[in-house]
Amino acid sequence: MHQSNAAERVTIVTVAYNSSAVLADMLASVPAQTPVVIFDNASQDRPKLRELVAARENKTQLIESDRNLGFGTGCNKGAEAAETEFLLFLNPDTALFPDTLQNLVLAADRRPDISAFNPRILNDDGTSILKRRSDLVPRGAWVPRGELTQDTILPVLSGAAFFVRRADFNAVGGFDTKIFLFFEDDDLSVRLSAARGNLMYVHDAKVSHIGGASSGWSPKSEKLKNWHWGFSQIYTARKHGMRLACLGAVLKTGIRALSPATLLSSKRRLKYAARLRGMAGALRWGGARRIRT
Incomplete structure (x- = not known):
């Protein structure tokens, strides 16, 4: 499969909250032919967000909310604007590698029995962001400590880079809008796994965690x-x-x-x-x- 074909089959959905400083790097990593939907949760830096969207022309859509609706609701509203086969919910402080989308789509095409996927999310120090356990799944399904070196079934997925078929996402009702923040990815993972199929870590699909999004302690x-x-x-x-x-x-x-x-x-x-x-x-x-x- 040609890389450009894979890029056209995915819509990137991201939720912004005063995220323009890191969002520029994330958008720069997205292939030109890949649609992006940004849901803005009443950010104070919205003028900068509008500039970033204008720079990508018609491939990026900005949905503006006049109040903070939370992460899950923002993801759902962004997904409503998508028309592609796949969705990649991506945190603003991450960036794609050149072959990330291609490897995710290849994995999904090879494994139609898998409902959703996590790429390998890498911090600056080379460590991975990986959910190995959750109180919502039996202990027997937890993944032991240690570096994963191949594609692996996971009990839950991280919402930082959540790749899913749009049809499966819609079939389970998307993220639970009653959850404003935290554990919404655990909940969605459990519902997808029960209704549509297992969850998988894709080793060859990499995403870098840029960091620097913190607004400081208060x-x-x-x-x-x-x-x-x-x-x-x-x-x-x-x-x-x-x-x-x-x-x-x-x-x-x-x-x-x-x-x-x-x-x-x-x-x-x-x-x-x-x-x-x-x-x-x-x-x-x-x-x-x-x-x-």
Whole structure:
């Protein structure tokens, strides 16, 4: 299969939130013939995003939201604008290699029984970003530690570079819009695996993790992120009937909150207090309580 044919069969979907500084590098790595949909979650740097989109002309679409709808909802709305066979949900702080899309499409064509794929996501130091386990799947399905050297079945996929057939993504309803942030990729992985087929790591398809997207530490952002971490951890476990996972998550977080390291650190106290409040919110209401940003 010619590389250009593969590039035309994929739409890149990315969710931006004040991401223009890293998004430029990601867009520069995308083949010219590959469509890109950017969903902007009420970023303050939107004028810069518009400049980046204009530079790619008609192959890039920017969907602008006047409020932050969260990662999963942003992905879903971006996917609605796609018309290609495949979708690659890609974080703004990543970049493709020249043959990434070709190798992902080749893997999908070879394995129609696989519903979704992760490429090899590489940090600057050569280590890989890989999800080996999740509380939403049995321990027997977890992948042991150690470098993967070949294509491997995975229990869940990372949302940083999530490659999926658009038909399969639509068939399971996409990302759960009740999840604002965190664990949405675990939830989607479990639903895809159950309904459409196994999940796979593709060793020859590489994506670099650029990094540098952090906006710095602040009490407000840390409270927000950790509230959603706690909420989503409990929400997804309850959704999939994992009562022991709920109990284990609460106990583990409580123990960490009371540890000497936490009691001596204001940042750690803030972190775990916010997580416990998020967990309490999920346990109390069971639905999706949203904190707007």
